[in-house]
Every structure is written in structure tokens, then in C-alpha cells.
Amino acid sequence: MSISAKDVMKLREATGAGMMDCKKALTEADGDFDRAVEILRKKGQQVSEKRADREANQGLILINISDDHSKAAAIEVNCETDFVARNDDFQASAQSFLDVAFEKEIGSIDELKQQEIDGLTIAKHLDEMVGKIGEKIKIGRVLFIESSGDLVKYIHPGNQLGVIVEFESSIDDADVAKDVAMQIAAMNPLAVTRDGVDTSIVEKELEIAKEQLLNEGKPAEIAEKASQGKLRRFYEERVLLEQKFVKDNGISVKEYLEQNDAPLVRSYHRLQLGEA
The missing domain is CATH 1.10.8.10 (Ubiquitin-associated (UBA) domain)
Structure with a gap:
């Protein structure tokens, strides 16, 4: 063709x-x-x-966490230009939408749009924003999370990237918690542990590793064994607890948590603008 x-x-x-x-x-x-x-x-x-x-849409990522760190809500509100995203009215509206999701424990866009603020549904507020601003405005994502452990948030400057980390139990050191959230923001892991990586991804990585080795002239038996080594490196790069800690490449994220007597990570949510 x-x-x-x-x-x-x-x-x-x-x-x-x-x-x-x-x-x-x-x-x-x-x-x-x-x-x-x-x-x-x-x-x-x-x-x-x-x-x-x-196409990376413009807009904001916002997160609310309860005082006891047991509940969290996050929202992505999109617009067409960065100029609008920096507008005070746009930011205030996005925050009000998030507040509703947080207070009413809503994790669905459709459900959230049916809620009312000052007598108007959020769907109607969005329509009015479009008419006033002259750009397409939409809610790209909304999350609501409850945890028996500890929830911690991180918002990267500019509100284009946000992270919610769920620790297995209470984490007392706010700096350690923030470090892990920033690690997730920077390194974009696929999962917390190896078990969380989709088997289809693992199979594809093994297949690619074998093909690379065979193309380098390695015998099939050696390529089979060596591909496992490449898979281990893949895990070290893409699995959170096995990743090298960004502030100290001599240790893994898991080792960093253990050295600081901090609980391990149970789950996380990484929200990057335009990736809904």
C-alpha cells in the first residue's frame, strides 16, 4: 500500500x-x-x-482530601486555551464543581452534571460558561475515593497534573508522603506492584525483548533467558515500589518507605490533563 x-x-x-x-x-x-x-x-x-x-486539552486538575485523609475527590475541567484555564472565574467554577463531587461523594460525570449549584444544574452552568467564554468547556473526569488507610494528594504547579496516593495505613511523615506522590507524578508507573501490571503488557514486553535479542544474533535459547532480564528491568522502570527513588537512585521506593517506617502504597490515581 x-x-x-x-x-x-x-x-x-x-x-x-x-x-x-x-x-x-x-x-x-x-x-x-x-x-x-x-x-x-x-x-x-x-x-x-x-x-x-x-491533543492535550487545556484546563485544570483539582483535588480535595478530607481532614482525616479517608476521602478524596478529583476533577478535570477542560477548556480550549491556557488563557481561559488561568481565568479566576473558570477556576472558581471548577472548584465549585469539585466541592459538590466531594460533599455528595460522586464519581460519575453524568451524575455530577445533574447536581445543582445556586439553583442551576452543573450541566447548565457549563452551558453558560461556554456562552460567556466562547470556548468548549467540559468535565473530563471526576473521581471519588474512600480508604481505610491514608489518602494523600499532590498537585503539580500549574494544575495540569495531580496525584492521589492511598497508603495501607496512617502515614505520619508528610514529607515522605509527598515524595512518593511526586515520584508517581514524575515517573508515571503502570502499577504499585508487579501483580498489578496487565498480563498482556508483560507478554508484549517479553515478545519485544526476545525479538530484539534475536535480531542482535542471539540464539533462541539465550534470547529466551535474557528476555527475562529485560523484563526485570522493565519492572524496575514501570512498577512503583521497584522504581529507583528519584531523590536517591541507590534505593527503591519500597526501601525508602521502609527506611522511614512508612506504610506501603496500596493504590494511586495519576491524573494528567488531556489523558482522560
Whole structure:
């Protein structure tokens, strides 16, 4: 099939691979973008996780945590421009929507939009904001979480990235809790532990690792064993408790928590603007 220069450029921007490599991968994949990315990885290409076709909406991520750290709500409210996202009225409206979700323990966009503020439903408030501001305004995500452990939040400056961390029990050291939340924000793990990683992802990583080793000329038996080593490195990069602690690469996140007599992480939610 014919591969357009536009498609080649799109793959190059998404992966950082060379133009000819991108064209060959797309040709081999019959134009399938995701399959072409996989082909590049199997050939040992260092590809970026950034997708060129992803449009990052503007807006805000906001989080509320109860005083006893047992409840949390988070919301993503989107607009078209950063200028609107910095507007005081837009921010106040987004906060009022979050307050309703928090107080009424709502984790559904549809349910939240049916709630009223000052006699108007939130859906109607959104319509009025669109009419006043002249941009598309929407609620991209809403979460409500309850925990028997301890919930901690982190909002990155600019409100485009937020994290809620659930610890297994009460965590007394606020600095340690914030460090772990910032780790999640910065390193974007797939899961807390290996068991939390989807088996399809593990199988795909093993397949890619084997293909890379075979393409390097390694015998099949050696490639099979060595791919397990690559999988271990994958876990160290993508599983939270096994990741190197960003403030001290000599220890893992789990070791950092243990050294500070802090409870382990049970779960987390990472909200990045435009990734709903």
C-alpha cells in the first residue's frame, strides 16, 4: 500500500525514529500506526511514549482530601486555551464543581452534571460558561475515593497534573508522603506492584525483548533467558515500589518507605490533563 509522507512524519514525531525506519515500519504494518510502533521497538529502536496524535486539552486538575485523609475527590475541567484555564472565574467554577463531587461523594460525570449549584444544574452552568467564554468547556473526569488507610494528594504547579496516593495505613511523615506522590507524578508507573501490571503488557514486553535479542544474533535459547532480564528491568522502570527513588537512585521506593517506617502504597490515581 502507499504510505504518505504525512504518515511517516507523524510516526517520526511520535517515536523519534529515522524517516526511512518509519517508512519501512509503516509499510510492514500496512499503515497501522500502533503496529508500526511495535515493529520499531522490536528492531531495537528507542521510541518515545509521546503520541503525536494526542491533543492535550487545556484546563485544570483539582483535588480535595478530607481532614482525616479517608476521602478524596478529583476533577478535570477542560477548556480550549491556557488563557481561559488561568481565568479566576473558570477556576472558581471548577472548584465549585469539585466541592459538590466531594460533599455528595460522586464519581460519575453524568451524575455530577445533574447536581445543582445556586439553583442551576452543573450541566447548565457549563452551558453558560461556554456562552460567556466562547470556548468548549467540559468535565473530563471526576473521581471519588474512600480508604481505610491514608489518602494523600499532590498537585503539580500549574494544575495540569495531580496525584492521589492511598497508603495501607496512617502515614505520619508528610514529607515522605509527598515524595512518593511526586515520584508517581514524575515517573508515571503502570502499577504499585508487579501483580498489578496487565498480563498482556508483560507478554508484549517479553515478545519485544526476545525479538530484539534475536535480531542482535542471539540464539533462541539465550534470547529466551535474557528476555527475562529485560523484563526485570522493565519492572524496575514501570512498577512503583521497584522504581529507583528519584531523590536517591541507590534505593527503591519500597526501601525508602521502609527506611522511614512508612506504610506501603496500596493504590494511586495519576491524573494528567488531556489523558482522560
